[in-house]
Amino acid sequence: MDNFIFQNPVKLIMGKGMIERLSKEIPHESRILITFGGGSVKRNGVYTQVKNALKDYKCVEFWGIEPNPKVETLREAVKLGKENDVNFVLAVGGGSVIDGSKLISAALLTDTDPWNLVLAGKRVRETVPLGTVLTLPATGSEMNNGAVISSKVTEEKFGFYSNFPKFSILDPEVTFTLPTYQVACGLSDTFVHVMEQYLTTTRQSRIMDRWAEGILQTLIEIAPQIKANQKDYNLMADFMLSATMALNGFISMGVSQDWATHMIGHEITALTGLTHGHTLAIILPATLRVLKDQKADKLVQYGERVWGIKKGSIDERIEQAIVNTEEFFRSLGLTTRLSEEKISEDVIEEVKKRFDARHVAYGENENVTGEIAFNILKTAFK
Amino acid sequence: MDNFIFQNPVKLIMGKGMIERLSKEIPHESRILITFGGGSVKRNGVYTQVKNALKDYKCVEFWGIEPNPKVETLREAVKLGKENDVNFVLAVGGGSVIDGSKLISAALLTDTDPWNLVLAGKRVRETVPLGTVLTLPATGSEMNNGAVISSKVTEEKFGFYSNFPKFSILDPEVTFTLPTYQVACGLSDTFVHVMEQYLTTTRQSRIMDRWAEGILQTLIEIAPQIKANQKDYNLMADFMLSATMALNGFISMGVSQDWATHMIGHEITALTGLTHGHTLAIILPATLRVLKDQKADKLVQYGERVWGIKKGSIDERIEQAIVNTEEFFRSLGLTTRLSEEKISEDVIEEVKKRFDARHVAYGENENVTGEIAFNILKTAFK
Numbered sequence: 001m002d003n004f005i006f007q008n009p010v011k012l013i014m015g016k017g018m019i020e021r022l023s024k025e026i027p028h029e030s031r032i033l034i035t036f037g038g039g040s041v042k043r044n045g046v047y048t049q050v051k052n053a054l055k056d057y058k059c060v061e062f063w064g065i066e067p068n069p070k071v072e073t074l075r076e077a078v079k080l081g082k083e084n085d086v087n088f089v090l091a092v093g094g095g096s097v098i099d100g101s102k103l104i105s106a107a108l109l110t111d112t113d114p115w116n117l118v119l120a121g122k123r124v125r126e127t128v129p130l131g132t133v134l135t136l137p138a139t140g141s142e143m144n145n146g147a148v149i150s151s152k153v154t155e156e157k158f159g160f161y162s163n164f165p166k167f168s169i170l171d172p173e174v175t176f177t178l179p180t181y182q183v184a185c186g187l188s189d190t191f192v193h194v195m196e197q198y199l200t201t202t203r204q205s206r207i208m209d210r211w212a213e214g215i216l217q218t219l220i221e222i223a224p225q226i227k228a229n230q231k232d233y234n235l236m237a238d239f240m241l242s243a244t245m246a247l248n249g250f251i252s253m254g255v256s257q258d259w260a261t262h263m264i265g266h267e268i269t270a271l272t273g274l275t276h277g278h279t280l281a282i283i284l285p286a287t288l289r290v291l292k293d294q295k296a297d298k299l300v301q302y303g304e305r306v307w308g309i310k311k312g313s314i315d316e317r318i319e320q321a322i323v324n325t326e327e328f329f330r331s332l333g334l335t336t337r338l339s340e341e342k343i344s345e346d347v348i349e350e351v352k353k354r355f356d357a358r359h360v361a362y363g364e365n366e367n368v369t370g371e372i373a374f375n376i377l378k379t380a381f382k
Numbered sequence: 383m384d385n386f387i388f389q390n391p392v393k394l395i396m397g398k399g400m401i402e403r404l405s406k407e408i409p410h411e412s413r414i415l416i417t418f419g420g421g422s423v424k425r426n427g428v429y430t431q432v433k434n435a436l437k438d439y440k441c442v443e444f445w446g447i448e449p450n451p452k453v454e455t456l457r458e459a460v461k462l463g464k465e466n467d468v469n470f471v472l473a474v475g476g477g478s479v480i481d482g483s484k485l486i487s488a489a490l491l492t493d494t495d496p497w498n499l500v501l502a503g504k505r506v507r508e509t510v511p512l513g514t515v516l517t518l519p520a521t522g523s524e525m526n527n528g529a530v531i532s533s534k535v536t537e538e539k540f541g542f543y544s545n546f547p548k549f550s551i552l553d554p555e556v557t558f559t560l561p562t563y564q565v566a567c568g569l570s571d572t573f574v575h576v577m578e579q580y581l582t583t584t585r586q587s588r589i590m591d592r593w594a595e596g597i598l599q600t601l602i603e604i605a606p607q608i609k610a611n612q613k614d615y616n617l618m619a620d621f622m623l624s625a626t627m628a629l630n631g632f633i634s635m636g637v638s639q640d641w642a643t644h645m646i647g648h649e650i651t652a653l654t655g656l657t658h659g660h661t662l663a664i665i666l667p668a669t670l671r672v673l674k675d676q677k678a679d680k681l682v683q684y685g686e687r688v689w690g691i692k693k694g695s696i697d698e699r700i701e702q703a704i705v706n707t708e709e710f711f712r713s714l715g716l717t718t719r720l721s722e723e724k725i726s727e728d729v730i731e732e733v734k735k736r737f738d739a740r741h742v743a744y745g746e747n748e749n750v751t752g753e754i755a756f757n758i759l760k761t762a763f764k
């Protein structure tokens with residue numbers, strides 16, 4: 001086990017009807033910038049619940065934070081927030097709205113352009129306090145201090161780190177009416193978040209392994225049941241809690257992490273617009289195939305504990321574990337090959353070029369160079 | 383899943399050599415009351431590491447917080463702290479030193495007698511900031527806001543709640559020289575903490591179940607290995623991390639809890655002085671036997687997932703799960719019957735009397751009355 005420092009101060013407020021607690025959590029003199037994505041919160045009743053809870057506050061609303069939040073949009077939100085001298089940001093939406101709001105919270109307190117805050121690559125600790133009402137379980141942004149921000153102009157997508165939200169409210173009932181594709185991408189995103197922290201070197205921590213496997217087992221158990229009944233409260237509560245627990249530091253204490261699949265996936269989204277969770281369903285099986293020698297021991301453990309694969313040679317067991325992983329994504333209704341999404345080989349070349357130009361190598365062993373990424377994408381092609 | 387609010391702000395600092403970080407974590411103008419138990423920290427080098435890290439601070443030392451910390455002792459620490467106008471408390475020790483220091487931190491800011499703070503049964507939120515250096519994995523006190531405090535005079539033992547420690551430093555190397563009996567009691571305490579949050583009604587949360595089972599599986603895996611080599615760093619790190627994760631709220635989100643075993647165990651300790659973790663090893667199997675109808679579904683799940691018991695009738699599987707649990711405790715070197723510890727039947731009568739006098743009923747269904755506790759203790763007798 002590596003030395004580590006863990007701290008996660010987010011107040012997690014979970015359950016039906018909990019949105020009305022907003023007035024207990026936000027100081028009463030606050031001037032709030034409420035940030036939203038599209039209009040789904042008006043259709044599912046979340047908007048009304050939020051407005052009722054905040055009827056005694058001074059609020060200004062910013063609408064239109066898009067999937068893979070664009071800095072060009074967020075600049076407008078920062079402008080609105082500064083004009084109204086806000087001192088609290090409330091993000092109401094999924095991971096994109098929350099990610100974007102983290103950058104807004106930071107940019108409100110500086111004259112530096114938001115994209116420069118992202119490019120600087122430094123954690124920003126001076127931010128306007130942020131709270132969230134989550135509407136889509138997927139990214140875990142509601143309980144971590146990270147964000148991923150894109151630029152329309154440069155077709156780039158980078159990580160950004162600032163403060164944790166003060167609180168996050170998770171009402172499983174808001175997920176009952178989510179589109180099937182968003183649920184599938186949320187399950188995929190959650191699954192791969194766990195794999196990025198788990199599918200590395202073995203024997204680092206028994207308990208962290210067990211907890212990662214516990215989330216994977218939960219996802220595999222609930223995914224078909226969610227397909228059958230997306231309005232089952234306990235089922236959606238476990239989905240929501242799993243997504244939050246998958247990326248809040250609880251399963252990464254003292255262990256190495258990978259994130260190569262994510263780095264490649266981000267490029268695919270930046271270049272083609274394909275939804276993040278979907279890119280991961282395509283990239284992860286290919287990453288495991290290309291790196292299967294390096295990850296052999298953990299793939300065997302993963303196959304045995306998560307999928308019950310106990311027979312066959314090591315090679316057969318590894319292959320079966322990867323096949324099961326890909327079939328899991330397909331069972332969600334997602335494609336798992338680039339060609340199925342009509343993504344051309346030019347995109348693969350471009351990803352390689354970008355990795356090469358940045359002289360980067362990702363993954364737990366920092367060996368996923370442009371060339372290895374190219375191999376992974378070729379493997380993910382058809 | 384029940385509605386819940388979760389927040390745990392403790393900064394967990396884990397790994398070898400981390401004690402030297404004390405000077406980064408404690409504000410430099412602090413006047414520190416350092417609290418200790420007996421002299422073991424002088425023999426294992428922890429005392430020297432702490433003193434070196436704090437050589438530029440104004441410190442006053444209080445020695446002698448005993449196992450099952452006594453309010454009579456803690457009053458002396460409060461007096462010393464007030465005389466020296468301290469504004470930070472650093473607990474260096476196991477759960478008893480940390481528990482006691484939580485009460486000290488609270489009592490430093492008031493003229494109310496510490497025992498009255500305990501008896502009031504209210505969470506105290508005004509406290510002097512507390513940090514901890516853990517020397518014995520067991521109670522989880524390093525990452526929660528609870529404590530258990532005893533009175534010599536009244537032979538009573540009650541819970542007390544205040545603030546979370548600001549930080550806790552866990553260096554697994556400090557456990558290498560712990561006495562075998564303390565390690566056994568620490569493993570037992572950790573195991574039963576998990577069971578109190580897990581062995582209840584089924585189908586409340588799949589992920590919380592998996593995480594609880596993950597800690598139990600870890601403990602069962604590491605216990606015999608620790609016996610063979612208590613100086614294996616990764617092994618002791620997993621023990622230490624498991625103990626902390628077993629009682630910090632991470633496995634109790636949205637699920638019911640029991641704690642009947644603990645309530646009975648506390649009385650046994652109060653009346654006989656038997657070490658806390660040891661009382662639990664004696665009481666838990668008996669609690670499961672007496673309540674096996676009520677807990678049947680979860681006992682079957684526990685047997686299957688934690689012990690691999692998949693064959694036999696429901697009754698046979700439940701019996702096997704309880705037998706395995708008791709054998710686990712015995713494998714640690716602990717006795718599991720009251721008679722083995724020469725505890726008389728008078729003690730059993732006295733526990734019943736105390737429960738009856740308080741008109742209490744513990745456990746997830748609030749049905750463990752004095753009479754049920756009596757049955758449990760009779761079952762635990764021989």
